[in-house]
Amino acid sequence: MTTKDFNESLSGFTSKLHLDKHISRRFNEELEQVRTLVMEMGSLVEQQVNDGLNAVLDADESLAIKVIDRDQKVNAMELEIDQYCTQILARRQPAASDLRLLVSVIKSITDLERMGDEAVKFGKNAIKLAKGNFIEEEGARPLVELRHLGKHVIETLRTALRAYAQMDVETALTIIRNDSVIDEEFDNISRLLVTKMMENPREIKNALRVTWCARALERIGDHTTNLCEYIVYLVEGKDVRHSTLEQMAAKMESE
Amino acid sequence: MNNIEITQDPLAQVELTETVGNIYADDAKMSIRNANVYYGEKQAIHDVSLDLAKNQVTALIGPSGCGKSTFLRCLNRMNDTIDICRITGQLMLDDEDIYAKNLDPVLLRARVGMVFQKPNPFPKSIYDNVAYGARIHGLTNNKAELDEIVETSLQKAGLFNEVKDRLKDPGTGLSGGQQQRLCIARTIAVSPEVILMDEPASALDPIATAIIEELIDELKEKYTIAIVTHSMQQAARVSQHTAYFHMGKLVEMGKTEDIFTHPSHKLTENYITGRFG
Amino acid sequence: MTNSIDKNITGNATPAKLQTKLSTTEKVALSLKKRHQKERRFRNTGFSAVLFGFMLVVILIGDITTKALPAFHQHWVKLDVNYQSDWLSVDANLSGYELTQQLKTANFRKVLRNSLYPMFVNEQTPKLSRKDKRSAFKLFSSNAEFTIRDALLAAPEDLNETVSIWVRLDDDVDSYLKEGFAFGTAGLRIDEQQAQWVAKLEQEQRIESRFNTSFFTASDSREPELAGIKGALMGTLLTMFVTLLLSFPLGVAGALYLEEFAPKNRLTDIIEININNLAAVPSIVFGLLGLAVIINLFGLPRSAPLVGGIVLTLMTLPTIIIASRAAIKAVPPSIREAALGLGASKMQVTLSHVLPQAMPGIITGGIIGIAQALGETAPLLMIGMVAFIVDVPTSIADSATVLPVQIFLWADSPERAFLAKTSAAILVLLTLLLVINTTATVLRSKFEKK
Numbered sequence: 008m009t010t011k012d013f014n015e016s017l018s019g020f021t022s023k024l025h026l027d028k029h030i031s032r033r034f035n036e037e038l039e040q041v042r043t044l045v046m047e048m049g050s051l052v053e054q055q056v057n058d059g060l061n062a063v064l065d066a067d068e069s070l071a072i073k074v075i076d077r078d079q080k081v082n083a084m085e086l087e088i089d090q091y092c093t094q095i096l097a098r099r100q101p102a103a104s105d106l107r108l109l110v111s112v113i114k115s116i117t118d119l120e121r122m123g124d125e126a127v128k129f130g131k132n133a134i135k136l137a138k139g140n141f142i143e144e145e146g147a148r149p150l151v152e153l154r155h156l157g158k159h160v161i162e163t164l165r166t167a168l169r170a171y172a173q174m175d176v177e178t179a180l181t182i183i184r185n186d187s188v189i190d191e192e193f194d195n196i197s198r199l200l201v202t203k204m205m206e207n208p209r210e211i212k213n214a215l216r217v218t219w220c221a222r223a224l225e226r227i228g229d230h231t232t233n234l235c236e237y238i239v240y241l242v243e244g245k246d247v248r249h250s251t252l253e254q255m256a257a258k259m260e261s262e
Numbered sequence: 263m264n265n266i267e268i269t270q271d272p273l274a275q276v277e278l279t280e281t282v283g284n285i286y287a288d289d290a291k292m293s294i295r296n297a298n299v300y301y302g303e304k305q306a307i308h309d310v311s312l313d314l315a316k317n318q319v320t321a322l323i324g325p326s327g328c329g330k331s332t333f334l335r336c337l338n339r340m341n342d343t344i345d346i347c348r349i350t351g352q353l354m355l356d357d358e359d360i361y362a363k364n365l366d367p368v369l370l371r372a373r374v375g376m377v378f379q380k381p382n383p384f385p386k387s388i389y390d391n392v393a394y395g396a397r398i399h400g401l402t403n404n405k406a407e408l409d410e411i412v413e414t415s416l417q418k419a420g421l422f423n424e425v426k427d428r429l430k431d432p433g434t435g436l437s438g439g440q441q442q443r444l445c446i447a448r449t450i451a452v453s454p455e456v457i458l459m460d461e462p463a464s465a466l467d468p469i470a471t472a473i474i475e476e477l478i479d480e481l482k483e484k485y486t487i488a489i490v491t492h493s494m495q496q497a498a499r500v501s502q503h504t505a506y507f508h509m510g511k512l513v514e515m516g517k518t519e520d521i522f523t524h525p526s527h528k529l530t531e532n533y534i535t536g537r538f539g
Numbered sequence: 540m541t542n543s544i545d546k547n548i549t550g551n552a553t554p555a556k557l558q559t560k561l562s563t564t565e566k567v568a569l570s571l572k573k574r575h576q577k578e579r580r581f582r583n584t585g586f587s588a589v590l591f592g593f594m595l596v597v598i599l600i601g602d603i604t605t606k607a608l609p610a611f612h613q614h615w616v617k618l619d620v621n622y623q624s625d626w627l628s629v630d631a632n633l634s635g636y637e638l639t640q641q642l643k644t645a646n647f648r649k650v651l652r653n654s655l656y657p658m659f660v661n662e663q664t665p666k667l668s669r670k671d672k673r674s675a676f677k678l679f680s681s682n683a684e685f686t687i688r689d690a691l692l693a694a695p696e697d698l699n700e701t702v703s704i705w706v707r708l709d710d711d712v713d714s715y716l717k718e719g720f721a722f723g724t725a726g727l728r729i730d731e732q733q734a735q736w737v738a739k740l741e742q743e744q745r746i747e748s749r750f751n752t753s754f755f756t757a758s759d760s761r762e763p764e765l766a767g768i769k770g771a772l773m774g775t776l777l778t779m780f781v782t783l784l785l786s787f788p789l790g791v792a793g794a795l796y797l798e799e800f801a802p803k804n805r806l807t808d809i810i811e812i813n814i815n816n817l818a819a820v821p822s823i824v825f826g827l828l829g830l831a832v833i834i835n836l837f838g839l840p841r842s843a844p845l846v847g848g849i850v851l852t853l854m855t856l857p858t859i860i861i862a863s864r865a866a867i868k869a870v871p872p873s874i875r876e877a878a879l880g881l882g883a884s885k886m887q888v889t890l891s892h893v894l895p896q897a898m899p900g901i902i903t904g905g906i907i908g909i910a911q912a913l914g915e916t917a918p919l920l921m922i923g924m925v926a927f928i929v930d931v932p933t934s935i936a937d938s939a940t941v942l943p944v945q946i947f948l949w950a951d952s953p954e955r956a957f958l959a960k961t962s963a964a965i966l967v968l969l970t971l972l973l974v975i976n977t978t979a980t981v982l983r984s985k986f987e988k989k
Contacts, residue, residue, distance in 0.1 A: 025532075025537055028532070028537040028538060029535070029536050029537050029538075030536050030537065030538055031536060034536065100495055101535065102494060102498070102522045102523075102534040102535055103521075103522060103523060103524060103525050103530075103531050103534050103535050104524075104531060104535060105535045106522070106523060107523065107524065243524070244523060244524020245524075338880065340876065340879060340880065343875075343879065345802060345803055368882050368883070368884050369882070370882075371879065371880060371881065371882035372881075372882035375880060375881065375882075376876075376880035377880075378873060378876055378877065378880070380873055382871070382873035382874060382876065382877040383877075384874060384877065384878070384892060385874075385895075385896065394878075394881065394883075394891075395881040395882065395883075398881070398882070398883050398884075398887050399882060445877065448877075448881065449880070449881065452881055452882060
């Protein structure tokens with residue numbers, strides 16, 4: 008996330024949720040701090056996913072190790088934000104939008120942490136793939152597909168985080184609606200890899216590793232969708248989880 | 263779809279025309295339609311309509327001077343005692359107009375009891391405090407029956423075990439929380455249908471408050487309750503429906519869980535989250 | 540920003556000022572000394588004011604008491620009375636009822652004279668001159684004649700016997716004995732001859748000082764030695780009874796109506812202003828009203844406690860209403876609301892909650908009103924309660940006078956002995972006031988306990 012994005016997010020998030028309008032200035036600052044921490048964690052996770060994927064695609068072992076190590080920081084941030092939110096809940100007993108903000112933050116960071124975990128999976132697989140020469144020999148095609156899927160997932164994640172920063176419900180809803188695209192792409196990669204495995208049983212191990220990476224990307228896509236659902240909940244107060252697109256549309260229409 | 267107030271300019275003056283949310287109850291014990299209250303030339307309540315759902319707790323919240331207490335006091339005609347107070351609109355208890363000419367306010371107040379902000383036991387014994395209502399309404403002439411009424415009322419108010427050995431002691435000698443429960447017992451003793459509570463716990467410590475809140479929860483099994491409170495947490499804890507008043511108008515009414523998680527009106531939002539603007 | 544201001548201040552300040560720049564604590568400590576001094580001065584002023592007032596009261600009470608003391612005892616003298624039937628001009632042979640009838644109209648003055656002249660003769664003056672006789676007779680109370688009559692009526696068998704009987708001395712002699720003036724002092728109303736006689740009587744141990752019961756059992760009289768306060772006391776009690784009976788219920792009812800029931804409009808405002816003004820109207824105006832309306836228009840008897848009571852009621856009503864209204868206003872509205880909220884009617888709220896709560900205040904107001912009425916003279920002068928009344932009033936329609944008027948009358952009398960009587964009557968009035976106040980305090984605390 009660039010500095011420009013961050014600054015934009017600052018205005019969007021703060022002004023749309025009126026985080027500067029509390030009678031208690033301290034409360035404003037606390038919520039602002041939560042926002043900053045979440046955004047920080049978001050950009051960290053985004054970087055983790057990006058680096059992890061690159062490690063896989065480029066068979067870059069050192070980058071992979073870096074990704075694995077950096078997960079500690081993601082975990083620590085999750086704990087920190089969690090604790091901070093708990094404290095605010097206990098001390099301020101927030102209601103309405105403040106309550107929704109904290110609840111969605113608590114949920115969001117779980118998803119972000121999971122994404123971090125998926126990034127670690129990339130790292131681990133990347134190390135193993137780097138040792139297995141898969142990339143030079145058989146992996147060219149699947150890896151192109153994987154790169155394609157990865158690019159899409161990361162783009163979606165980046166959009167979702169920007170939507171989060173700006174409380175952009177429309178964008179969030181679009182992402183939720185388009186979740187099936189990622190699923191389809193994942194199915195394509197799976198099919199391709201299954202073919203590869205049947206053609207060349209010696210490479211099953213590596214093919215499975217690529218499958219797992221694709222699976223991880225698909226999971227990241229799901230977590231991104233969750234993030235977007237939290238945005239809708241936070242802004243609209245409507246829970247659109249576990250609903251079909253039709254149900255969701257109905258909910259959004261209803262008062 | 264984008265009718266969410268918080269996306270608008272927070273400083274924009276909100277012209278309130280209609281109440282947001284749902285004012286209707288499936289099973290209304292009291293229903294108020296287009297109530298206006300005037301103090302002399304000044305209008306204190308503007309066109310308020312709402313239902314009090316039977317055997318449920320309805321909380322009235324809002325900033326000081328928003329008219330919520332005034333509105334509550336209209337429901338058992340306590341405002342009759344103020345000469346310059348004038349009320350228009352339709353206020354119904356079951357199917358009776360409580361401002362009908364042929365309806366005696368004394369009878370109404372026996373049906374719609376009231377508990378006040380400050381515990382106000384009479385400077386009499388605990389027993390006499392509870393028995394007073396039954397006595398003045400001539401509910402019984404029998405000493406044993408009166409004892410029975412006093413005991414059950416105190417029990418319902420959760421006070422009996424604490425005071426059973428000192429029923430002859432003055433009611434003013436009890437602690438604040440006990441006094442308030444005594445006042446509730448006194449109200450219950452007349453067997454009202456509706457109990458109005460005007461900030462019943464605002465003068466009490468948290469434990470006494472919790473006891474009163476628990477009591478309110480139990481009482482709703484038998485009575486319809488309307489409670490005015492300054493504590494939003496209290497409204498959230500005890501009520502099933504919440505009505506938010508602002509400048510004499512009913513801004514929003516709805517289920518308590520909705521009001522406290524995602525209120526529809528910007529003013530409600532600002533009030534319950536402690537925002538200005 | 541703050542720094543620059545600081546610099547400005549310190550920059551402009553002279554070095555001397557800089558040195559004397561004190562911390563807040565030091566400034567407070569400095570001012571504290573002054574404040575404590577002020578506080579002490581204030582406290583001492585208050586204390587001396589109280590002390591001064593207290594001293595005045597002590598001096599007043601002490602003065603009145605010392606002046607009143609002589610009134611509580613009086614001197615009696617023992618006479619050897621010879622009930623000769625021919626002096627009495629009664630038939631000694633009669634007995635029973637007929638004798639009693641004759642004795643009632645018999646000439647006891649002759650018996651008295653003939654019995655007492657021998658006491659004052661001696662070798663030098665075997666026979667008293669007319670002048671001496673008159674001055675000897677003057678030593679004794681004019682009531683002595685009736686004292687010896689009553690003694691004989693009580694024991695008719697003493698006819699034609701000589702009996703020792705105690706009679707009162709005249710008030711001038713009484714005063715002379717009590718106060719022991721030198722001759723020539725103003726106010727001394729006995730001459731040297733009489734003084735010698737009194738000395739002789741004392742020598743013969745015929746004179747005795749006794750507690751003055753007649754002060755409490757007799758009514759007013761022209762003779763100080765016979766005058767008592769019973770009539771005035773009864774008059775006062777009857778008048779107060781009427782006043783209390785009328786003003787208290789009327790005042791409380793009026794106050795309750797105005798506070799609890801009356802609508803707040805221009806009319807009630809006018810009534811309120813008028814009540815406040817009435818409290819400040821000179822009391823004699825009420826007397827005029829009583830004379831014009833109650834006596835002349837309604838034809839009630841003049842000088843009667845009934846009329847006095849009505850007039851004093853008019854005078855005390857505003858006081859009672861104002862005090863009662865204040866007391867009713869002070870009843871916390873929460874109590875009213877509580878009762879109303881339970882469905883009590885307006886009257887039930889008023890009678891069972893407001894009135895008992897306001898009672899201590901109302902009683903205080905009532906007592907202030909009654910105490911005011913107790914000491915009132917002016918309006919009663921207008922309705923004729925200033926008359927000289929010898930009979931003890933027995934009903935509220937009898938002619939009567941009241942203690943303050945009695946005090947006023949006695950203070951106006953020339954006889955020296957009335958001076959002590961006046962003070963004694965004041966003491967009685969003060970005692971009455973004390974009794975009323977004590978009763979009120981007891982009642983008050985009883986109501987407050989509830």
